[in-house]
Structure formats: structure tokens, C-alpha cells
Amino acid sequence: MNRLAASSVEPWSGERLVLTVAACAAGWAIVALACLAVGSTGEIGWPSRDILHIRREYVLLASLVGAALACAGVAYQAILRNPLADPYLLGASSGAMLATYLWQFPAMLGAIALGEQLFSFVGALAAVGVVFAIASRGGRLEPITLLLVGVIVNAVNGSVFLLINALVKDPATPGGPLMFLVGGLQTNLRPAQIYSAAAIIAGGWMVLLYITGQLNVATLGEGEATALGVRIHPLRWVALITATLVTASAVAVSGPIGFIGLVCPHLGRLIVGNDQRKLLPLATALGASLLCIADAASRWLARDTAAGTALPVGVLTGLLGGPFFLLLLWRNARSLATTEGGR
Amino acid sequence: MTTTITATPLLHATNVSFAYGDKPVLREVRVALAPGEVVALIGPNGSCKSTLIKTLLGHLPATGDVTWDGKSIRAWRRRDLARLVAYLPQSPTFDPQQRVADVLRMGRAPYWGPFGLESTRDVEVVQRVIDELHLNEWTTRRMDEISGGQRQLVYVARALIQEPRALLLDEPNTYLDLRHQVELGRLMRRLARERSLGLLVASHDLNLAAAFADRLVLLQDGAVAADGPPDEVLDPELLTRVYGVRMERLTREGKPPLLVPDAQGR
Numbered sequence: 001m002n003r004l005a006a007s008s009v010e011p012w013s014g015e016r017l018v019l020t021v022a023a024c025a026a027g028w029a030i031v032a033l034a035c036l037a038v039g040s041t042g043e044i045g046w047p048s049r050d051i052l053h054i055r056r057e058y059v060l061l062a063s064l065v066g067a068a069l070a071c072a073g074v075a076y077q078a079i080l081r082n083p084l085a086d087p088y089l090l091g092a093s094s095g096a097m098l099a100t101y102l103w104q105f106p107a108m109l110g111a112i113a114l115g116e117q118l119f120s121f122v123g124a125l126a127a128v129g130v131v132f133a134i135a136s137r138g139g140r141l142e143p144i145t146l147l148l149v150g151v152i153v154n155a156v157n158g159s160v161f162l163l164i165n166a167l168v169k170d171p172a173t174p175g176g177p178l179m180f181l182v183g184g185l186q187t188n189l190r191p192a193q194i195y196s197a198a199a200i201i202a203g204g205w206m207v208l209l210y211i212t213g214q215l216n217v218a219t220l221g222e223g224e225a226t227a228l229g230v231r232i233h234p235l236r237w238v239a240l241i242t243a244t245l246v247t248a249s250a251v252a253v254s255g256p257i258g259f260i261g262l263v264c265p266h267l268g269r270l271i272v273g274n275d276q277r278k279l280l281p282l283a284t285a286l287g288a289s290l291l292c293i294a295d296a297a298s299r300w301l302a303r304d305t306a307a308g309t310a311l312p313v314g315v316l317t318g319l320l321g322g323p324f325f326l327l328l329l330w331r332n333a334r335s336l337a338t339t340e341g342g343r
Numbered sequence: 344m345t346t347t348i349t350a351t352p353l354l355h356a357t358n359v360s361f362a363y364g365d366k367p368v369l370r371e372v373r374v375a376l377a378p379g380e381v382v383a384l385i386g387p388n389g390s391c392k393s394t395l396i397k398t399l400l401g402h403l404p405a406t407g408d409v410t411w412d413g414k415s416i417r418a419w420r421r422r423d424l425a426r427l428v429a430y431l432p433q434s435p436t437f438d439p440q441q442r443v444a445d446v447l448r449m450g451r452a453p454y455w456g457p458f459g460l461e462s463t464r465d466v467e468v469v470q471r472v473i474d475e476l477h478l479n480e481w482t483t484r485r486m487d488e489i490s491g492g493q494r495q496l497v498y499v500a501r502a503l504i505q506e507p508r509a510l511l512l513d514e515p516n517t518y519l520d521l522r523h524q525v526e527l528g529r530l531m532r533r534l535a536r537e538r539s540l541g542l543l544v545a546s547h548d549l550n551l552a553a554a555f556a557d558r559l560v561l562l563q564d565g566a567v568a569a570d571g572p573p574d575e576v577l578d579p580e581l582l583t584r585v586y587g588v589r590m591e592r593l594t595r596e597g598k599p600p601l602l603v604p605d606a607q608g609r
């Protein structure tokens with residue numbers, strides 16, 4: 001007799017959760033170690049102690065930012081029931097980017113008192129708030145409208161960034177403010193910046209992991225989720241605010257790196273399905289690994305340039321993620337048409 | 344079709360009123376449901392059957408008193424209420440890629456711990472319901488690989504996996520052919536009889552409702568027009584007035600009456 005599928009016979013216990021997280025972490029660790037071996041001169045091999053120190057910083061930062069964006073993407077997609085939602089497309093990243101950029105100006109006294117991370121969060125929240133306010137109709141968020149408004153808010157935020165940049169006559173060179181506009185890993189960060197971002201991202205991730213069971217139920221309609229014991233409105237707030245906070249913390253140290261939050265949940269779903277309890281740890285590890293790989297690739301691609309300047313990783317993730325997004329959009333439009341036709 | 348009705352009803356709702364903005368849609372509705380009882384909620388389109396079900400579940404903020412197991416709906420924690428009452432909406436949401444087994448497991452959500460952790464009992468209950476409803480063949484299939492009728496049975500199973508004492512179903516026959524409608528009706532009767540489950544079912548089909556329900560509650564413009572055994576509520580004059588189409592009643596020996604609309608009439 002067919003029982004429940006082999007993988008489902010065991011309950012989702014504490015041991016399985018710990019094992020899953022450990023396996024995901026181990027997978028990421030292997031990728032991260034491999035990325036440590038890729039240098040900006042084109043050589044591949046274990047580096048000297050000094051170079052290892054520098055590369056380790058890049059690899060860890062890439063992992064932190066990638067993990068943050070991917071786990072935020074899982075939360076956004078589940079709670080908005082929208083496979084196209086991600087921190088970048090929702091405007092959260094560009095809002096945080098603009099706020100972080102503004103934070104450095106002495107005129108922003110109030111902002112400085114708030115702290116960089118918090119101000120970045122306010123920027124992200126404001127951008128997401130604007131996107132939701134414009135995109136929602138009678139409390140409903142149409143997937144495509146949401147994306148259109150997100151794209152426009154991103155464009156406006158980017159333009160404001162460039163305008164201020166031009167006004168203060170800060171040359172938009174690669175490695176300078178331009179790096180922050182497209183998203184790239186920086187090495188000129190203070191330890192406090194990195195530690196506070198890491199602490200917020202780790203805390204946010206734990207909160208999201210805690211609510212993964214409820215996020216599973218939230219992927220059903222509101223009435224069904226409520227009937228299954230989930231208080232959907234408080235859950236929505238917790239998930240959106242946590243995901244936005246995690247995004248803002250990542251953007252504050254790296255700028256708005258695109259598509260990691262979109263691609264990784266989908267890659268994860270190909271492996272474990274849409275069970276958020278497994279998807280969150282897996283997508284997080286995939287995000288960390290993918291951005292490590294993108295960072296190593298940008299180092300490797302820079303081997304022949306005169307200045308040896310690495311490409312901002314945001315350029316690479318955009319190049320790879322853009323077509324992936326178009327594919328998703330095409331598939332999504334097709335499946336929506338099929339569902340409507342079949343009912 | 345007699346049922347022993349215990350002193351404490353599962354559901355007791357009185358003076359339930361609800362308005363969408365300024366427009367009142369439910370007017371002082373009174374409805375009760377006892378363990379082991381099948382109650383069919385009937386009425387024409389716009390009589391607010393679905394709205395009533397949503398207010399009984401506390402999904403819509405109605406005025407009046409709704410008590411479940413003697414406790415006001417406002418005092419229930421969502422999670423605890425989900426262990427007492429299960430709900431099957433008219434068009435349940437489904438992810439076409441999701442496996443049937445994963446849809447069923449979701450029925451245990453009101454019992455999951457933090458991080459969505461499951462107990463061995465959770466898995467046992469899922470397996471027991473799968474066995475009882477003979478769903479074993481489908482558990483590994485995706486939701487888009489089974490028929491509409493099979494999907495409906497999966498939703499009923501998910502509701503039973505909640506181990507509720509009451510089940511609220513909104514037009515469960517919408518996507519079912521005649522055979523599946525009859526099978527679902529029999530299943531509802533069996534659940535009421537064997538598990539003392541109280542079932543409240545919104546239905547458009549008067550005859551099917553009469554065949555399987557102990558009691559019919561007829562709604563008209565958001566108010567109760569009649570509440571009683573099928574024989575009493577299926578009054579052709581009353582139904583003609585409520586539905587706006589002339590009805591003819593055919594009586595049958597030892598069976599509930601059949602109501603037929605007079606297509607030739609006014």
C-alpha cells in the first residue's frame with residue numbers, strides 16, 4: 001500500500017530542522033571555501049595569509065548579504081503569495097540604498113542620531129509603504145501592478161540618488177557611489193557596520209524561521225489560513241517588517257544587489273518544494289553561496305583590467321537574474337491564464 | 344433521520360447582523376448546530392449564505408452573539424478555534440505544484456509547534472484520515488494531477504485532519520458531478536453519525552440538501568425565512584416566494600420530498 005511519500009513519513013521534528021540547517025550550512029561552507037581560492041589576478045589556488053584575510057572578508061560579506069536577500073525573498077513571496085516578489089523589485093532595496101546614501105550627509109542630523117541601519121530600514125519601509133499604497137486595490141495586491149509600481153519607485157530612488165550625487169559633485173566612478181547604486185561589496189566598512197548588520201540579519205532570520213509553519217498556511221487564501229488557526233494580519237506585519245529590516249541591513253553594507261532574493265527561493269523550490277520550513281534554510285544557503293560565486297566571478301573577470309577593479313557584483317546578479325525574472329514572468333502569466341481557463 | 348441533540352449546542356448564534364458599509368446584508372440571524380447534526384443552509388443567490396458562514400467563523404466583524412462550545416467567538420484564540428471548527432470555502436486556494444500529502448499535512452497547522460514542528464501524532468492523524476477516505480493512491484500526486492472531485496475530497500480530508508467537532512462547508516458541490524455530490528453527501532452523514540461531527544453546509548441544491556440534512560435553514564435577503572426539518576421547510580409556497588420561481592412538490596413514500604421548479608410557469 002502506498003503510504004505518505006517516503007520523504008513525508010517522518011514528522012518535521014526539531015532534529016530534522018537542525019539537520020536541514022546544518023546540511024545547508026555545510027553546502028554553503030564548501031562553496032565559500034572554493035570561492036576563497038579565486039583571486040583577482042586570475043590565479044586559482046589557496047592564497048597567502050595576508051590575501052586570505054582580505055578575501056575572507058569579501059566572502060563572508062557576500063554570504064551575509066546573499067543570505068539576507070534570499071531569506072527576505074522567501075518571506076515576501078510567501079506572505080504576498082506572489083512568486084515575483086523580492087526585496088529589489090518591491091522597492092525595499094532602492095529605498096534602503098537611498099536612505100543609506102543620505103545618511104552620510106551632515107545635513108541629515110536626525111538621521112545620524114537614528115543610526116545607519118535604522119535609517120536604512122526607515123528608507124526601505126517608506127519605499128515598500130509607497131509601493132503597497134499605490135499598488136493595492138481594496139486591500140488586494142495584484143502581482144503585476146505591484147511589480148510595475150516597484151520598478152517605478154526603484155527608478156525614482158535611483159534618479160534621486162544620481163541627482164544628489166551630481167549636486168554634491170561626487171564623481172560617480174566605479175568603486176565609488178556608482179558601486180552603491182548597482183550594488184557591490186565594499187571593504188571600507190567599519191566593523192560596527194558589519195556587526196550590526198550581521199546581528200540584525202541573524203535575528204531577522206530566526207524570526208522568519210520561527211514563523212515558517214505559519215507562512216506555509218499563509219500561502220493559502222486568507223479565509224483558509226484563518227480557519228487553520230493563523231492570525232493572518234499580525235503575521236503579515238511581522239513577516240513584511242522583518243523581511244524589510246533584513247533587506248535594509250544588507251543594503252546598508254552593499255547597496256541594492258538585485259535578483260538574489262528572487263532567484264534563490266525559486267531554486268530552492270525546485271529542490272524541496274514550497275514547504276517554507278525547508279525552503280527558508282535552503283534558500284538562505286543558496287543566496288549566500290550564489291553571491292559568493294558572483295563575487296568570486298567578478299574578481300576573476302577583473303584579472304585583465306588595468307586597474308584591477310572588480311565589477312560590482314550587482315552587475316553580475318542583474319545580468320543573470322534579469323533573464324531569469326523574465327522567464328518567471330512568462331511562466332507565471334501562462335499559469336495564471338491556465339488556472340483561469342480551467343475553472 | 345433523527346439525531347439526539349445534546350443540551351450544549353456546538354454553535355449557537357443569535358441576533359447576528361452584518362453590513363458591508365451602509366448596506367445591511369445579514370439581519371438578526373439565529374442559527375444553531377448540535378454535535379452529530381447536519382444542517383443545510385439554503386437560499387437563492389445573494390441571500391448571504393457565504394457571508395453568514397464567514398461571520399460564524401469570526402472572519403467578518405458581525406454584531407450579535409456567536410458562541411462555539413459555549414464560549415463567545417471573541418474569546419476564542421484562532422488556534423484553539425481551528426481545533427474545534429474546520430472550514431471549507433467555496434473555491435479553496437491551491438498550488439498546482441503541491442503534492443496532495445503536503446496539502447493534507449497543512450490540516451495539522453493548528454497543532455504545530457514553533458518553527459512549524461510536527462509531532463508523531465500529527466503524522467499519524469494524517470495517515471489515519473488518508474486510510475479512512477481511501478486517498479492512499481493520490482498522496483504523491485500533485486494537485487494539478489487529480490480531478491476537481493478528487494481535489495474536493497482532499498480538502499474535506501484536510502478539514503478532518505484538523506480533528507474538528509464542527510465542519511462548515513460553503514457550496515462543497517460546486518465543482519462536483521452528480522456521483523461525487525451524492526458521495527460527499529453520504530460522507531457527511533457518516534461523519535455526523537460516527538464521529539458526532541456537526542456539519543453546516545451551504546448549498547444551492549434543495550433536493551440534495553433535503554436528502555442529507557437533518558435540518559434546513561432557509562435564508563432570504565440575509566434573514567432566516569424558515570428553520571426546521573426538510574419536510575417542513577420545503578414548502579412550495581414558501582420557496583416560490585423566496586426563490587421567485589414557482590415550485591412544485593413531489594412527495595415520495597418514506598423519503599424527503601422533491602422540489603421541482605416549474606419552468607413553464609411565471
